[in-house]
Amino acid sequence: MQALRVERLSGDLSGVTLADLPLPVRAAGEVLVRVRAASLNFPDLLMTQGGYQFKPDVPFTSGLEFAGEVVEADPDSGFTPGTRVMGGNKTGAFAEFACVAADKLSPMPHGMDFPAAAAMGAAYSTAYTGLVELCGVQPGQWVLVHGASGGVGLAACDLARALGARVIATTGSPAKRDRIAALAQPEAVILAEGRFRDQVADITGGALADIVFDPVGGDVFDESTRCVAFGGKLVVVGFTSGRIAEVSTNIPLIKGFSVVGLRAGEYARRFPERGRAIQKAITALAEAGRITPAIDRTLPLSRWDEGFEAMAGRELVGKMVFVPGV
Ligand SMILES: NC(=O)c1ccc[n+]([C@@H]2O[C@H](COP(=O)([O-])OP(=O)(O)OC[C@H]3O[C@@H](n4cnc5c(N)ncnc54)[C@H](OP(=O)(O)O)[C@@H]3O)[C@@H](O)[C@H]2O)c1
Incomplete structure (x- = not known):
């Protein structure tokens, strides 16, 4: 073979x-x-x-x-x-x-073809574990998703929107903005460059993001510590930028947010019942046409x-x- x-x-x-x-x-x-x-x-x-x-x-x-x-x-x-x-x-x-x-x-899922099913599993279970299991995302919350053109990033945008959250997608690639907007249908797509916190503040009317979902790390993570609302969660998903960021512990203390480490595969291995429940929930959302890889x-x-x-x-x-x- x-x-x-x-x-x-x-x-x-x-x-x-x-x-x-x-x-x-x-x-x-x-x-x-x-x-x-x-x-x-x-x-x-x-x-x-x-x-x-x-x-x-x-x-x-x-x-x-x-x-x-x-x-x-x-x-x-x-x-x-x-x-x-x-x-x-x-x-x-x-x-x-x-x-x-x-x-x-x-x-x-019923009615799904092989390419879509192959594209759905890891990306959506990572997004679901981060947003739902670890952060308990709620309708109306602001979710800031980095690396939004990526498999995991687009899944996080799609899932958050399907669950009623308001999504701000970011990309480091200006040419991808329109395609991300068409696929993820977020409230806004912004460039994850420089001081993007001001744009997040404008879009959210000063509220900032309840959840930041970060597969990129590096400078994007650093700036994200300024984008999280009090009581919010900054989810460490990956390091596609190539740099693992560091945070001084006084920052989450003063700003009252949590840094949450996500390991979707390990989560399902340690809590197999939750792993099965996550798969069932994703399948139900896909079969209802609420998420599309x-x-x-x-x-x-x-x-x-x-x-x-x-x-x-x-x-x-x-x-x-x-x-x-x-
Ligand atoms: N924690 C977990 O449980 C878990 C599970 C699965 C995957 N992951 C991690 O999630 C991350 C994303 O995985 P993926 O499969 O979605 O990857 P992907 O499809 O390649 O997407 C990654 C995105 O990161 C952005 N990016 C920013 N800087 C980059 C750089 N220097 N090089 C390449 N991409 C860069 C790109 O978006 P823009 O061009 O739009 O900026 C790219 O589309 C990886 O780090 C992966 O290891 C974590």
Whole structure:
């Protein structure tokens, strides 16, 4: 089968190659899935460089998440051949077939196609865990979402809006503003540059943001400490800027806000019941047409390098989806 292998860690994708591998052998408790679509996440890029917190030994098959059809499963797994599922387990999604533990899979929402299901899982569960589980977002609250063109950022905008919050989206790329506005339908899209706190104050009538959702870090995080309302929450989601920011503890004290660390995958592992509830809630919102994953483009897996380079080059608005076997 076709599989995207990371043979060697490098900063320029030279250690990544499309290989022909034997089909994976299913162990007890696992489900063998024919992958129909798999989406690219920023951690996939980081893992080709050894720059992510999870560091698999090389060689490994890249890819965090996929959607596909069950080929083979244990009779008591709850899955039967042909069931349309989505899920993943940190690696192995960028291949024609994948074996994952049954508890890492969920049924796809009714009426959703494979690319949308592959694009939805990690981004929306990250957004839901941050906004709902950790911050208890409420209708009418102001939510400031950074990196809003990204998979996670767009999902956070879409979900917050679906739950009745008022969204301000930010981007570091001026050319993406109109596309973000069309997809996320926020109250405003602003540039995350310099003193953007004044714009947040203007838009919110001085109230500032109840929740700041930050996948970018660095200077954007620093300025975000000035954008949070008293009693608000600043959610640390990631560091796409490349700099992990530091905050003096007197700032959250004086301004009365909390800095909240988000680890969506770990949250679901530690609280499996909550993890299942999150998946159910996202599926219900998708089936009701209240959230829609945004896909920038779909490519055959044979053109994986274009996809990885587009993400590294910050070209995408929404998710990159690969179709294996073509
Ligand atoms: N905490 C968790 O549980 C969790 C779970 C999943 C992902 N994450 C993290 O969330 C972050 C976003 O992941 P993603 O898959 O949504 O990535 P993505 O689709 O590539 O989006 C990242 C966005 O960050 C912005 N950005 C700002 N500075 C950048 C830079 N120097 N290089 C590249 N992008 C930059 C870009 O938006 P603009 O061009 O619009 O500024 C880009 O669209 C990553 O750090 C990832 O590790 C965290």
